[in-house]
Amino acid sequence: MIEARELTKRYGDTTAVHSLSFTIAPGTVTGFLGPNGAGKSTTMRMIMGLDRPTSGTVTVNGKPYRQHRAPLREVGALLEASAVHPGRSARSHLRSMAATHNIKASRVSEVIEMTGLAGVATKRVGGFSLGMGQRLGIAAALLGDPRTLILDEPVNGLDPEGVQWVRQLVRALAAEGRTVFLSSHLMSEMSQTADHLLVIGRGRIIAAGPVQQVIDSVAGGAVRVRSPRAGELAAALAADGATVTSPEAGMLEVSGTTAEHVGEVAFRNGLLHELSPRRASLEEAYMSLTQDAVEYRAHTTTTTSRTAKAENQ
């Protein structure tokens, strides 16, 4: 259980996190989304007692992190970048962390096995790939068998098998009643892993709730229509108040109406080759939610066509 109340962090004139209040419930996987610079990592660092809030409070399992007697048993964290010295072996890193809490060496071996690092445990971390570094970070997070897990971009750099493994691992951890709070930029992955979402932008909460509810609150879905006489059909639908866009010649994307209505209009106006209603993806919902909150935007015009391609997959 993680509870934030009016959590605020300012760096000079910049407000990185602005009065966030949220509760992350145990037994669920909660996804933490937001564009780069939205304040995700700052929020996670404040939960971990690494950064001090300018105002407001955040507690984990009922207490501020710093006040827990056995912090590694309460929270296991994988924070951005590797928090490991490259000159040390994976096993030494884990042993040094375990030693602080008098965690047995057998537990170190267990998390090494569990994360698939057995073959490289004695190698220096500096030679690790991004994915192996992530596995080590996850091993460190699991070390104290914590009730709450905070994972910043856990699948970053993992191969597809690793991504699947993380998904199954966090689902299993949540099923045991633990609290799992994770961030990711991979929307398709997040939609498969998370039960709940917390979306922030520019340090403020944009949306929160169960995944489907967040998606539905944004995009009501759309209907895709392919017709040889797309122009006439578009005009007719627009006259009825629907929003029509044409991602490519002969194809229309219609929102603001139902598939049935589009079908009827098409029947009256000419030919119809394809009519497919579709629910919005998390990615689209995310894009539209964070549209105004993107801090660092690349100025290209490919965004829409990329979105369109993603839909076709």
Next chain:
Amino acid sequence: MSTLTADPPTTSHAATPPAAAQVQPTFAGVVRGEWIKLLSLRSTWWALASTAAVITLVALAAAASLNAMADDPALAPGIEQMHGAEVISSGFHFGMLTIAVLGALLITGEYATGLIRSTFAAVPTRIPVLAAKALTLVVLTAAVTLVSVTLSYFLTMPRLSQYDLVPALDDPGTWRVFGGTLYSLISAALFSLGVGTLLRSTAASLTAALTVLLLLPGILSFIRLDWVETIVSYLPLPASSALLTTGAVETQGAYLSAQASLIVMAAYAVVPIAAAAVTLHRRDA
């Protein structure tokens, strides 16, 4: 990468979940953690080996130069005034250099790599980490000083015996010099750890620590103002030099008394660490 083949999903409830009662941080555990960290880095062993090597080599060189001194009629009488222990410890300021690097890296290496976040996540009260680092650093510095002085003692013995300078082990002067060496090196190590904790960047910390420890006396020696000379006498190198004499010969110039030097060197060790402890608690990691 067959070695990385993930196991089928296992929960973190493994065969032997750590028993809640025993799993919690203790200071002994934090010290053990720091000890593992320190000994599992190659740079530690490099720093220790170079410290022992430079101290021993400079002692050997100093002993070897006795021949040249003896040949020079102007310098020859000086040999009579020398104490063998001073020859053996003559490399201590080079030792200061490497041991100060070790002291600073102990903490700046954690900031540079991000490891500090793992460390403070495990010990969120933070101060025990600094205390444990100081403790392990003192133990290692003492050990390497002991090894260096012992090595130097035996390796310089053939040359020193030619001039009847082998320091007698029942001579309090001998122990005063060796004790001064140990005291100064420990002080330099802790000073550097404190500066490293305050500044966090490796480059800035090493520059600041080594400037104060080793460079300033040389730079300021060109300024012949009374108050500058007084400041110089309080810098670590002159202050510790005052500790590294047998006291048989009256030290000249602006040197501090041995008692004052003990206090000054203790202040170099304690003040930055105390300041670091205060800021450590407050600052974001």
